[in-house]
Amino acid sequence: MNASRLFESDYRKPELVASLRQHITSLFDANGNNHVFFMEVCGTHTVSIFRHGIRPLLPSSLHLISGPGCPVCVTSQQDIDAFVWLSRQKCIITTFGDLMRVPGTKGSLQDARAAGAQVLPVYSPMDVISVAQEHSDTLTVFLAVGFETTIPGIASMLHEAKRLKISNLAIYPAMKLMLPALHAIFSDTACKVQGLICPGHVSAIIGAKAYSPLVEQYGIPCVITGFEPVDILRGVYHLTEMVLNGRSGVYNAYERVVSWNGNLRALDMMQQVFMPQNANWRGLGSLPQSGLGLRAEYADFDVRNRIVFPEPSIMSTSETERGCMCGEILKGKASPVSCPLFGKVCTPSKPFGPCMVSTEGTCAAFFRYGGQI
Amino acid sequence: MRVKKLLSLSGEECLYASDSPIAAVVEVNGVERDVRLDIVDILPKVGDYVIVHAGFAIRTLPPEDALKDLELIHQALEQSS
Numbered sequence: 001m002n003a004s005r006l007f008e009s010d011y012r013k014p015e016l017v018a019s020l021r022q023h024i025t026s027l028f029d030a031n032g033n034n035h036v037f038f039m040e041v042c043g044t045h046t047v048s049i050f051r052h053g054i055r056p057l058l059p060s061s062l063h064l065i066s067g068p069g070c071p072v073c074v075t076s077q078q079d080i081d082a083f084v085w086l087s088r089q090k091c092i093i094t095t096f097g098d099l100m101r102v103p104g105t106k107g108s109l110q111d112a113r114a115a116g117a118q119v120l121p122v123y124s125p126m127d128v129i130s131v132a133q134e135h136s137d138t139l140t141v142f143l144a145v146g147f148e149t150t151i152p153g154i155a156s157m158l159h160e161a162k163r164l165k166i167s168n169l170a171i172y173p174a175m176k177l178m179l180p181a182l183h184a185i186f187s188d189t190a191c192k193v194q195g196l197i198c199p200g201h202v203s204a205i206i207g208a209k210a211y212s213p214l215v216e217q218y219g220i221p222c223v224i225t226g227f228e229p230v231d232i233l234r235g236v237y238h239l240t241e242m243v244l245n246g247r248s249g250v251y252n253a254y255e256r257v258v259s260w261n262g263n264l265r266a267l268d269m270m271q272q273v274f275m276p277q278n279a280n281w282r283g284l285g286s287l288p289q290s291g292l293g294l295r296a297e298y299a300d301f302d303v304r305n306r307i308v309f310p311e312p313s314i315m316s317t318s319e320t321e322r323g324c325m326c327g328e329i330l331k332g333k334a335s336p337v338s339c340p341l342f343g344k345v346c347t348p349s350k351p352f353g354p355c356m357v358s359t360e361g362t363c364a365a366f367f368r369y370g371g372q373i
Numbered sequence: 374m375r376v377k378k379l380l381s382l383s384g385e386e387c388l389y390a391s392d393s394p395i396a397a398v399v400e401v402n403g404v405e406r407d408v409r410l411d412i413v414d415i416l417p418k419v420g421d422y423v424i425v426h427a428g429f430a431i432r433t434l435p436p437e438d439a440l441k442d443l444e445l446i447h448q449a450l451e452q453s454s
Contacts, residue, residue, distance in 0.1 A: 010443055019450055096427075124428025126409055146427075153429040156411040204414075204424065204432050226442070234446050256441045257424060257432050259414075266412040266431060 011228030012052075020233035021057050024240055028059040031244045037063045037192050038239055039332055041182065042199030043070035043360025044227055050369035052229045058236065065332040066362040068181050068284060069199055071146045072098045073330055073354045073361050076280040078312040079174045080104045080354075083143050086172065087117040089307060091139040094128045097121040098358045099143055101351060125150075125157040132161070132169040141303050144171040148205040151175050151292065152266035155273035158294075158301050170303040173293055176279060178202050179210060180290035185331065186218040193332060195239040197232075198224040200254050207262025208252045215248050225253040273298050282354065283327030326353035329362055336366040343367060374399035374425050376417045380407070397430065399423060 028036075040046055046066045049055060055064060068074050084104040087093045093109065100109040100121060113119040118138075122128060125142060132140040144154050154171065161169045178199060185191055198211055203224045211222040221242035225235030235253045242248065252258055272295070279291025294302045323341060328334035336342045336355065346352035348364055355363035379387040379394035387394040396407050397417065408423065410416060413430040417423050422439060423430035 010440060016443075016446065020446070023450060023453060124409075126428050149426050149431065152412040152431070153409075153427050156409065156429065159411075201424065201426060201431065230446065231442065234442070234449075238449075253445075254442065255445065256434060256438050263412065263414040263431060265414060269412050 011226070011230040013230065016230050017057070017233060020230065020237055024062075024233065024237050025059055027237075027240045027244055028061060033059060033061040035061045035063065036194055036240070036243055037065055038195045038197055038236070038243075039065045039067045039185070039193040040197040041067035041069040041178070042197075042202065043073070043358065043362075044201070045069070045197060045199065045232065046362055047360055047365050048227045048229075049232060050365045052232070054229060054232055054236075057233070062236070062240070064197075065193060066329070066365075067185065067332050068281065068330040069147070069178070069202075070330075070355065070358050070360040070362070071150065071176060072096070072102060072358040073326060074176055074181070074281045074283070075099070075102070075145050075174055075354065076282050077105070078280060079172075081106070081312070082309055083172065084109055084112055085310065086141060086303070086307070087112040087119050091141050091303075091307075092118040092120060092131060092135055093141055093143065094120050094122045094131055095143040096145065098360075099145060101357045102354045103352060103357075125154045126160070128157060128169060129161055129164070129166065132166050136168055138168060139303075139306065140169050142169075142171045143174065145174045145176075147176055147178050147199070147202050148270075149199075149201040151274065152205060152263075152269045155269045158273050158298055159269065161301065162298065167300075170301050170306055171294075172303050173274075173291070174279075175274070175292045176281065177276065177290050177292070178206070179213070180287045181281060181284055182214055183217075184284050184287050184290075186214060186220055188331075191332075193220070195243045196220055196222045197235050197239065198222050200224065200226050200231075200257065203254070203258045203262070205263045205266050208250050208258055208260045210262065211250045215250055219248045221248045221251070223251045223253055224258050226257065281330075283330035324353040326355045326363070329355055336363040339363070374401040374406075374408070374423055376419050376421050376423060377405065379410075379417075379419065397423070399425065399430075 081104045109119045128142045223235045223239040225231045238251045274292035276289040277293040325339035346356050351357040355361035376397045378398040380396040409429045415433045417433040422434040424432040
């Protein structure tokens with residue numbers, strides 16, 4: 001689900017990387033190399049940091065912690081189990097590919113497909129319309145996961161389905177909003193994160209101003225940046241400068257993509273179709289107004305209004321019973337290497353938890369690139 | 374991804390902005406694909422770049438803005454040296 005990248009070579013220039021690295025090192029040297037903790041909250045940032053070998057370039061006293069920014073990873077076990085249960089009913093499941101391998105209590109969507117369930121990976125939510133049109137006698141359900149970058153596209157698809165009067169299409173709403181999760185992390189008095197690297201493409205939708213409440217309530221410096229090495233190091237440089245000088249605020253280091261007010265057309269589309277509601281997050285639990293439900297005029301598109309689901313307690317076991325530390329990893333309280341399952345019973349080829357499944361997952365990035373915090 | 378063509382609801386090429394394009398043909402590394410324009414911040418022109426996420430353009434980037442951040446980085450580094 002990564003957004004496309006522009007002018008990669010310009011934002012990967014080795015001499016600029018070296019200069020930014022030198023500036024960051026100088027800031028730390030001048031401040032006694034005290035330990036500093038930053039959180040990158042976007043799964044694409046996590047992967048970019050590993051892929052480009054950013055961590056070894058940084059001072060050893062600067063620690064990057066991965067946050068709850070992988071949409072597949074934060075989807076609750078109850079929702080994963082509901083997806084798998086749903087796939088065994090008389091319907092066609094459409095889903096982003098990453099979700100198919102996440103283990104549920106009773107197998108994954110991939111297992112269900114191997115057993116005969118109709119589970120189709122899609123590239124875009126808009127593809128769901130053609131699937132529904134091709135199978136007009138069968139209910140087609142889209143498993144709607146994602147943050148603010150993905151949600152307007154899902155809203156747009158439902159808007160189009162309503163215009164076309166497609167009655168055999170529904171979604172399972174499991175979308176998440178980024179800001180409530182960040183409030184949950186920073187309101188925890190044990191939180192050691194001193195600066196936030198904000199998600200680049202979520203910010204393109206919600207705008208830089210969305211982070212102002214975090215600055216006002218927790219005094220946390222926020223820097224928005226892109227995904228190329230120069231972008232990331234620029235973000236780290238400005239964040240370091242703010243933290244070490246005791247300043248807070250929102251700094252936009254991704255001006256070519258992110259504006260102060262965000263994408264008003266996308267926000268308007270989201271608001272036409274969805275409204276905030278409480279949501280369950282893996283690791284963070286139930287957070288008020290952190291998810292989205294369908295507005296009354298779109299209620300027929302909610303599969304939960306068409307099919308009666310079993311109680312979650314019948315379908316699911318808890319994460320801790322499974323021995324998986326994904327929840328703690330998503331909160332930034334544990335490193336993948338501290339999980340007893342990591343690299344042993346949990347690997348990308350046979351994942352036990354979602355953070356090892358998704359291409360944006362922290363465990364998958366640690367395993368693939370051998371990273372250390 | 375660079376916009377090569379704008380498309381109407383019926384899939385016809387839009388020659389004028391007043392045709393209200395709803396999709397675009399974009400190209401990256403020689404590969405062409407269709408993207409929707411329903412939620413893009415500003416409708417692009419042919420030759421503009423767009424940031425694409427899950428089949429939807431979410432941001433239009435005129436070529437002259439694409440290197441904006443590099444200029445700002447150079448300025449910041451010069452000031453701190």
